[in-house]
Amino acid sequence: MKPRFSLATREALWAFAFLAIPLLFFLFIRIYPAFQALWLSLFEWNADPAKRQYVGLEHYSRMLADPTLGRALRNTALYTFIGVPLQIALGLAIALLLQSVTRLRDLFRAIYFTPYITPAVAVAWVFSWMLSPNFGIVNEILGLFGIPAQKFLSSPSQALLTVTAIVVWQNLGFQIVLFLAGLESIPRTYYEAARIDGADGWAMFRYITLPLLNPVTVFSAVIGTIGFLQLFTQVVNLNFTDQGGPVNSTLTIALYIYQLAFKSFNLGYAAAVTVLLFGIILVITLVQLRILSRRVEY
Amino acid sequence: MKRLIAAALLVLGLASAQQITITYWQYDFKSKVDTINELIQQFQAQNPNIKVVQQTFPYDAYQQKVASAVSAGQGPDVVNLYYGWIPTWVKAGYLQPLPEDAFSTKSMDADFIPMVQAAKVGGKYYGVPTAVRSLALFYNKDLFKAAGINTPPRTWEEFYAAGKKLTVKQGDRYTQIGYGISPDGQDHNVVREVLLRQAGGRPYSDDNKKVLYNSPEGLKAFRTYTDWVKKYDIGVPSFFPGNNGYRDGFIAGKIGMIIDGSFAIGTIKNGAKFNWGVAELPIDRLGARKANFGSFWLHGLSPQATGAKRDAAIKFLQFITSAETEKVWLDKVGELPARRAVLKDPKLATDPVYGPFVISLSYARATPFVDETAQRTVMVNAINRVLLENADPDASLKQAAAEDQKILDQFWK
Amino acid sequence: MKRLPVILAYIVLVLGGILMIFPFVWMILTSLKPFAELFNLEVLPREPTLENYRQVLTQTDFPRWFLNSLGIAGITTISVLFFDSLVGYTLAKLRFPGREIVFVLILATLMVPTEMLVIPWYVMSVGYGWVNSYWGILFPGLISAFGVFLMRQFFQSLPTELMDAGRIDGLSEFGVFWRVAFPLVRPALAALGIFTFLGNWNAFLWPLVIIQSPEMRTLPVGVALFSGEAATAWHLIMTASSLSVLPVLLVFLFFQKQIIEGVVLTGVKG
Numbered sequence: 004m005k006p007r008f009s010l011a012t013r014e015a016l017w018a019f020a021f022l023a024i025p026l027l028f029f030l031f032i033r034i035y036p037a038f039q040a041l042w043l044s045l046f047e048w049n050a051d052p053a054k055r056q057y058v059g060l061e062h063y064s065r066m067l068a069d070p071t072l073g074r075a076l077r078n079t080a081l082y083t084f085i086g087v088p089l090q091i092a093l094g095l096a097i098a099l100l101l102q103s104v105t106r107l108r109d110l111f112r113a114i115y116f117t118p119y120i121t122p123a124v125a126v127a128w129v130f131s132w133m134l135s136p137n138f139g140i141v142n143e144i145l146g147l148f149g150i151p152a153q154k155f156l157s158s159p160s161q162a163l164l165t166v167t168a169i170v171v172w173q174n175l176g177f178q179i180v181l182f183l184a185g186l187e188s189i190p191r192t193y194y195e196a197a198r199i200d201g202a203d204g205w206a207m208f209r210y211i212t213l214p215l216l217n218p219v220t221v222f223s224a225v226i227g228t229i230g231f232l233q234l235f236t237q238v239v240n241l242n243f244t245d246q247g248g249p250v251n252s253t254l255t256i257a258l259y260i261y262q263l264a265f266k267s268f269n270l271g272y273a274a275a276v277t278v279l280l281f282g283i284i285l286v287i288t289l290v291q292l293r294i295l296s297r298r299v300e301y
Numbered sequence: 302m303k304r305l306i307a308a309a310l311l312v313l314g315l316a317s318a319q320q321i322t323i324t325y326w327q328y329d330f331k332s333k334v335d336t337i338n339e340l341i342q343q344f345q346a347q348n349p350n351i352k353v354v355q356q357t358f359p360y361d362a363y364q365q366k367v368a369s370a371v372s373a374g375q376g377p378d379v380v381n382l383y384y385g386w387i388p389t390w391v392k393a394g395y396l397q398p399l400p401e402d403a404f405s406t407k408s409m410d411a412d413f414i415p416m417v418q419a420a421k422v423g424g425k426y427y428g429v430p431t432a433v434r435s436l437a438l439f440y441n442k443d444l445f446k447a448a449g450i451n452t453p454p455r456t457w458e459e460f461y462a463a464g465k466k467l468t469v470k471q472g473d474r475y476t477q478i479g480y481g482i483s484p485d486g487q488d489h490n491v492v493r494e495v496l497l498r499q500a501g502g503r504p505y506s507d508d509n510k511k512v513l514y515n516s517p518e519g520l521k522a523f524r525t526y527t528d529w530v531k532k533y534d535i536g537v538p539s540f541f542p543g544n545n546g547y548r549d550g551f552i553a554g555k556i557g558m559i560i561d562g563s564f565a566i567g568t569i570k571n572g573a574k575f576n577w578g579v580a581e582l583p584i585d586r587l588g589a590r591k592a593n594f595g596s597f598w599l600h601g602l603s604p605q606a607t608g609a610k611r612d613a614a615i616k617f618l619q620f621i622t623s624a625e626t627e628k629v630w631l632d633k634v635g636e637l638p639a640r641r642a643v644l645k646d647p648k649l650a651t652d653p654v655y656g657p658f659v660i661s662l663s664y665a666r667a668t669p670f671v672d673e674t675a676q677r678t679v680m681v682n683a684i685n686r687v688l689l690e691n692a693d694p695d696a697s698l699k700q701a702a703a704e705d706q707k708i709l710d711q712f713w714k
Numbered sequence: 715m716k717r718l719p720v721i722l723a724y725i726v727l728v729l730g731g732i733l734m735i736f737p738f739v740w741m742i743l744t745s746l747k748p749f750a751e752l753f754n755l756e757v758l759p760r761e762p763t764l765e766n767y768r769q770v771l772t773q774t775d776f777p778r779w780f781l782n783s784l785g786i787a788g789i790t791t792i793s794v795l796f797f798d799s800l801v802g803y804t805l806a807k808l809r810f811p812g813r814e815i816v817f818v819l820i821l822a823t824l825m826v827p828t829e830m831l832v833i834p835w836y837v838m839s840v841g842y843g844w845v846n847s848y849w850g851i852l853f854p855g856l857i858s859a860f861g862v863f864l865m866r867q868f869f870q871s872l873p874t875e876l877m878d879a880g881r882i883d884g885l886s887e888f889g890v891f892w893r894v895a896f897p898l899v900r901p902a903l904a905a906l907g908i909f910t911f912l913g914n915w916n917a918f919l920w921p922l923v924i925i926q927s928p929e930m931r932t933l934p935v936g937v938a939l940f941s942g943e944a945a946t947a948w949h950l951i952m953t954a955s956s957l958s959v960l961p962v963l964l965v966f967l968f969f970q971k972q973i974i975e976g977v978v979l980t981g982v983k984g
Binding site for chain 1 (some may be wrong): 719720723724726727730731733734735737738740741755757797800801803804808809810811813816818819820821822823824825826827829830831833834835838853854856857859860862863864867868870871887888891899901902904905908909912916918934937948951952955958959962963966967970
């Protein structure tokens, strides 16, 4: 008996069946609200719907002349371009180290994961003490080497780098777990075959590990970038009474949006900046996916 | 026939005794929450058909809680808010003006101390406070004594002298400072409302549309403050770690003096393990102009309160801002009354801790903000540019005035 | 000769480990300090005490917040593990028109920050009566694009022959997914489980907005009550933080065993 549908059609139908509920969910919960934000950006917002004024692209032209937004953009770019490669490199390196030791693996894994699970509030408090210009242990240690006391989070020139370092430190646990999962998914047989063929450690890394890790690396890069481009919680917690400071040196786009929406009640403008952020993330992500993805099947 | 009339009256009586429930929102602070709960009990006893539900939220997240709720057409009927948020909230449609019959502008002007004028937008009151606060100088009596200083400074010169004496540096790090510099604490208010006024200037025009501190007086006041660090070396920013490092450092006994609000009294009382005192803010010389920054949280009427709910809400508002309530509030929460009559109590002015605050209430002003968060940041950045980036004070203040004016223009257009 | 690199590895891991765990240890040590010792500058408490723990566990609603967070994070994690892997599998292994577009569409949902979504969600919740309910707290997190992306990457690495083998064996498409592919991505599922649980455990903004009454509060919202206008009860915050880490640590230890065990593919051509 001939089947009613071709194999390809059947597969496609199953795919749509699997996707039905999730797609509805995303449409309802994420996509529709996002369009609402887009719509909101064309209005001067007011709690009373009758008083909302259509202003067209006025918010967008205002963005062009907004120095605070410019600063936020610059900072966000710095956070991302420094943070993402750093956390991938460190995460992968430590994952490899963890795989190469046999004793105390579980203990090490748990230890390297603790920053990731330590609540942001506690992290901020501990680091503000550790990095305190006058009382911090870090300056104590630097003093032993004759290095003058640094201001770290209180210095407009050092604050951003300090925050980046702390964020990377916290994210390492995530990166390590991710890369460990990736490394453990590579079949041992490939390494055995390569060893038989006479390959050394470096060659195995270059020709087996790295390529087969590509899906995970791409994931880390894309998610890491999306995460850094939306950096918010740590920035707020690390300078709670002067958020984004000192002197806007740690301000991110997401924090700026939050301040506009929830402190200045300027929802229309906040929506416009959200649209801008969305555009930036979308373009960068598409570029990353195109450049970084490599199909590898052995 | 009589039975019918009796039955009709009963039904009418029941109908008019319909239960109205109103909600009240404030941020979570134990003594405030407890006191409001007690007041609610009393109010409900006096008004059996009104039920008041109090809901509280973390202080740090309070503003966004209200923002989200009202954006969705939900939220409380009576809402507690910081006075500095009033213009923004009014513009965004989050507050109703208080009705003239219950809260006449004339009687409000007369009954409440001057700073409460800041609750007006366009000549109408948009809220009414139970309590107010102002600034004073907290000083560490033990550190003072050890340095040979017997009285708190009354003039700025004495202030500098005391500050210098109490600052101790070891190598390139400070182990103790004379004054807890904190631009994002109360110092930005000190510049804008204390030093500026003492120099003869004012921050904003009467209609609140123009920045006025871009003036010789403004510059004088600004430089005076930045000189505390740059010239007199009586303190440094970020001396002690933590969010309110200036207060924590004072409590830890490492800072000689701080300028802080009366809301900090409880914390300092609980934490400080040394003898401390409170004094009025210093002035240029004896007899010179005094100035102080006052502020307050007040209760407003949200647009949710309509019809019967509105009447109930207004009754509740009147209850929690009465003179009686203010006395209870002072006792249980420790916040100063907002009504002139209640402040007349002579015991208040002579209290060693509350006295300096009470005295200042007669001349304290609440700076009218349109967007408190943004305008606060402008001044904090202006100060930090000088203290942290070695910017020229003139240029920094000019930049601040321009940014501030932009905020005002944006708001009023 | 092989010894040296391994010893070096241990040295690096130990030094790094100290850096990693130091703040965590400090947090716990602070929770053992009485309030009076909060601002002295030593890390070790002079008079260690369990008073803070007693206070947090008996005088605040911490147990209630803890249970709320546990239930919500647990349910969300299970939902995410199922739906995200199903969608990830579909995007990786099933062929259908518009596949790449759907993938980018789902990925794009990650690009709007939660801060802006909170208000539409709240309006929606008001309309459906979900305010101040467990469902209200749960619903935005039940399926996550983050997880879809992660699972897609891992499913892509699976050789297609395995799926075909399953089909030949007579399994339905769902059977191929559930019985063949799903078990093979255990490391990824474990990783996703950890990340989802943790993300949910620490979520603050949305629970803050949707919760009105004290008994619905989740852990981060409850702990935020420990800071106020003039004072922050750091000793209580550190205590609450130390306690809140425990379940996450347990989830981690449980799931990481799954990661370690790895995958052994048999019968695959090298």
